[in-house]
Amino acid sequence: MMACDKKNGHGTVVTFAGSGLMGSADGKGAEASFSNLMGVATDTAGNIYVADSQNNLIRKIDPEGIVSTLAGSGQPGSKDGKGAAASFFNPAAISVDKKGDVYVADKQNNLVRKISPDGLVTTVAGRWEKNEEYGGKFPVFDYPAGIVVDAAGNIYVTDSFHNKIRKIGPNGKITTIAGNINPGSKDGAGTAASFFIPQGIALDPKGNLYIADTYNNMIRKISPAGIVTTVAGKTKRGAANGRGSAASFNHPDGLAIDKTGNIYVADAGNNMIRKIRPDGLVSTVAGSRTQGSKNGSLKEASFFKPMGITLDKQANIYIADFENNAVRKIND
Numbered sequence: 001m002m003a004c005d006k007k008n009g010h011g012t013v014v015t016f017a018g019s020g021l022m023g024s025a026d027g028k029g030a031e032a033s034f035s036n037l038m039g040v041a042t043d044t045a046g047n048i049y050v051a052d053s054q055n056n057l058i059r060k061i062d063p064e065g066i067v068s069t070l071a072g073s074g075q076p077g078s079k080d081g082k083g084a085a086a087s088f089f090n091p092a093a094i095s096v097d098k099k100g101d102v103y104v105a106d107k108q109n110n111l112v113r114k115i116s117p118d119g120l121v122t123t124v125a126g127r128w129e130k131n132e133e134y135g136g137k138f139p140v141f142d143y144p145a146g147i148v149v150d151a152a153g154n155i156y157v158t159d160s161f162h163n164k165i166r167k168i169g170p171n172g173k174i175t176t177i178a179g180n181i182n183p184g185s186k187d188g189a190g191t192a193a194s195f196f197i198p199q200g201i202a203l204d205p206k207g208n209l210y211i212a213d214t215y216n217n218m219i220r221k222i223s224p225a226g227i228v229t230t231v232a233g234k235t236k237r238g239a240a241n242g243r244g245s246a247a248s249f250n251h252p253d254g255l256a257i258d259k260t261g262n263i264y265v266a267d268a269g270n271n272m273i274r275k276i277r278p279d280g281l282v283s284t285v286a287g288s289r290t291q292g293s294k295n296g297s298l299k300e301a302s303f304f305k306p307m308g309i310t311l312d313k314q315a316n317i318y319i320a321d322f323e324n325n326a327v328r329k330i331n332d
């Protein structure tokens with residue numbers, strides 16, 4: 001299948017999986033059901049993984065659209081174990097490494113979890129630690145909402161309510177690479193920069209991190225040296241296209257980056273999918289500010305609070321359409 005020609009506005013939005021009704025049924029396409037999908041990711045074999053947040057499950061969709069449950073009991077909890085013996089609590093985001101291990105930002109548990117290809121769930125990081133800022137012990141993370149893994153095994157997490165971007169090394173050591181506890185929109189180096197409830201996170205081939213700074217309505221960039229800059233958007237909500245700060249977003253959430261450096265944004269509050277070119281020019285790929293579940297051409301299609309977004313190897317786009325309880329696909 002050819003990739004969607006997003007540059008020229010060609011392409012079609014279809015519902016890839018999900019009936020639209022809340023539920024947890026496995027099955028093919030519309031036979032399956034979800035409850036408030038958040039994160040979405042793909043592996044090298046073309047499988048799609050989704051954080052089925054309200055169901056407290058991690059689901060897997062094969063390239064033919066067959067949905068199965070990879071892990072989770074369906075009940076809120078934080079148990080490690082295999083398949084249905086494990087539990088999650090409002091999982092928010094997913095990333096898959098080159099070995100096929102699935103990493104989960106288990107938001108309400110304040111944990112980072114790992115699922116092996118055979119469905120074994122373990123806890124990578126979280127729990128409680130001494131916090132020098134406040135004294136006493138507090139959760140390491142406070143609502144981790146975004147996650148991405150690099151080729152070296154480093155895990156990057158948007159520590160949402162702490163307004164920080166954190167790194168978990170292969171040795172398990174946790175460091176803060178940018179942001180501080182105080183909300184703000186300041187650019188700068190490392191902890192001198194500030195964010196306001198950051199959520200989505202993506203990594204480009206050069207090692208730059210991109211952050212959906214959700215409550216600032218901005219897309220931010222962190223260089224490998226830890227320098228934070230603003231790529232596009234401004235603190236005032238809107239849906240304007242344009243370059244850099246001339247553009248506006250409304251609670252952007254998920255991010256994905258293609259091989260040529262284009263950034264795709266699940267602009268949740270606007271019910272749109274947006275694109276940011278490497279030169280900072282923002283355009284609308286699909287959707288409008290009107291909520292809906294309509295399939296069809298990019299101009300006709302509608303979404304309802306799209307939260308997660310990912311690309312496959314052919315650059316087709318998959319969207320976790322939160323309120324529509326479906327995985328949508330933009331193809332050629």
